[in-house]
Amino acid sequence: MRKGSFSALRILERAFSLRKAHSIKDMENTLQLVRNIIPPLSSTKHKGQDGRIGVVGGCQEYTGAPYFAAISALKVGADLSHVFCASAAAPVIKAYSPELIVHPVLDSPNAVHEVEKWLPRLHALVVGPGLGRDDALLRNVQGILEVSKARDIPVVIDADGLWLVAQQPALIHGYRKAVLTPNHMEFSRLYDAVLRGPMDSDDSHGSVLRLSQALGNVTVVQKGERDILSNGQQVLVCSQEGSSRRCGGQGDLLSGSLGILVHWALLAGPEKTNGSSPLLVAAFGACSLTRQCNHQAFQKHGRSTTTSDMIAEVGAAFSKLFET
Ligand SMILES: NC(=O)C1=CN([C@@H]2O[C@H](COP(=O)(O)OP(=O)(O)OC[C@H]3O[C@@H](n4cnc5c(N)ncnc54)[C@H](O)[C@@H]3O)[C@@H](O)[C@H]2O)[C@@H](O)CC1
Numbered sequence: 001m002r003k004g005s006f007s008a009l010r011i012l013e014r015a016f017s018l019r020k021a022h023s024i025k026d027m028e029n030t031l032q033l034v035r036n037i038i039p040p041l042s043s044t045k046h047k048g049q050d051g052r053i054g055v056v057g058g059c060q061e062y063t064g065a066p067y068f069a070a071i072s073a074l075k076v077g078a079d080l081s082h083v084f085c086a087s088a089a090a091p092v093i094k095a096y097s098p099e100l101i102v103h104p105v106l107d108s109p110n111a112v113h114e115v116e117k118w119l120p121r122l123h124a125l126v127v128g129p130g131l132g133r134d135d136a137l138l139r140n141v142q143g144i145l146e147v148s149k150a151r152d153i154p155v156v157i158d159a160d161g162l163w164l165v166a167q168q169p170a171l172i173h174g175y176r177k178a179v180l181t182p183n184h185m186e187f188s189r190l191y192d193a194v195l196r197g198p199m200d201s202d203d204s205h206g207s208v209l210r211l212s213q214a215l216g217n218v219t220v221v222q223k224g225e226r227d228i229l230s231n232g233q234q235v236l237v238c239s240q241e242g243s244s245r246r247c248g249g250q251g252d253l254l255s256g257s258l259g260i261l262v263h264w265a266l267l268a269g270p271e272k273t274n275g276s277s278p279l280l281v282a283a284f285g286a287c288s289l290t291r292q293c294n295h296q297a298f299q300k301h302g303r304s305t306t307t308s309d310m311i312a313e314v315g316a317a318f319s320k321l322f323e324t
């Protein structure tokens with residue numbers, strides 16, 4: 001190798017390691033903000049006080065996704081976790097877990113009312129895991145989103161909930177208590193629908209920032225090799241070590257965890273997040289936790305790792321990241 005190209009390589013290596021050190025420091029600072037929003041365990045609290053979460057999703061085809069989301073909210077620390085699903089999915093989800101409260105209402109003609117009557121008792125909704133794309137169900141979910149917004153309930157929107165938002169961005173435009181958690185495909189579909197053009201794949205920070213701004217500063221979490229999070233003002237990157245195992249359901253773990261973290265973050269407020277947006281801090285917490293669960297499960301199970309193995313790691317991963 002020529003001398004000039006050798007020193008250029010050294011400079012590049014140094015720049016890379018400085019950037020890495022900088023991003024590790026940023027990650028640690030943001031993890032500290034997540035720690036600040038976690039409510040202390042206390043013997044004086046009553047059931048429900050640390051969070052009651054509702055998951056809206058689950059149809060004939062998909063029963064795993066709403067289960068993963070709802071059980072993850074409980075494992076992270078919610079006291080009660082409800083699932084509002086289509087009637088065909090309910091007995092299956094109930095059979096997975098006695099810990100979930102399951103309402104077979106989503107395909108009923110009164111679906112919006114059936115969910116709305118529970119809203120005064122819920123702190124946050126996770127809308128979309130395993131919802132499917134049936135028009136009648138999506139119309140009901142549109143109504144549920146409208147009544148939830150009217151009551152100022154925080155909503156995490158994932159999976160087929162994002163399909164609905166791509167059809168009707170006005171549904172959540174400007175709603176500051178919404179967080180969207182698109183995967184690669186969901187992000188490009190949303191970007192196309194909202195910004196009326198393909199995203200620039202060489203500028204993922206800019207794309208996430210622009211999508212959030214175009215949606216009226218709704219918080220957007222683009223999941224991927226690195227998760228990129230923005231509220232249209234600030235951009236955070238989560239590159240917590242995970243693994244190369246990409247089994248289905250990991251996004252459901254993320255959206256369910258985020259449901260409870262969003263509630264905790266809003267309760268704690270910006271004083272506890274050092275002026276950063278509570279929703280961004282919550283989203284950073286859920287991304288780090290999901291990736292840490294993936295890392296720990298992969299250490300034990302390698303290629304056979306599934307989302308159930310990751311859920312079994314939630315307790316240890318939470319302690320490692322947030323209870324140090
Ligand atoms: N056990 C279950 O019940 C599960 C159900 N699921 C549900 O399945 C439904 C459809 O979800 P999908 O995520 O398949 O959504 P889509 O139907 O939009 O498909 C996304 C597609 O993008 C591909 N993709 C993902 N990341 C990519 C990347 N980085 N580059 C290129 N392609 C990429 C995936 O292979 C998938 O085929 C949702 O309701 C979802 O909740 C999933 O959550 C997985 C688990």
Ligand SMILES: Nc1ncnc2c1ncn2[C@@H]1O[C@H](COP(=O)(O)OP(=O)(O)OP(=O)(O)O)[C@@H](O)[C@H]1O
Nearest residue numbers: 183223224225227242248249250251252254290291
């Ligand atoms: N290439 C990758 N490397 C490391 N982590 C990744 C990678 N892609 C996604 N992840 C992580 O996996 C988790 C789920 O993201 P993913 O893109 O699989 O969501 P999803 O497609 O919605 O999942 P689901 O199957 O639940 O619908 C996120 O925490 C994300 O950070």
Ligand SMILES: [Mg+2]
Nearest residue numbers: 159183251252
């Ligand atoms: Mg998904």
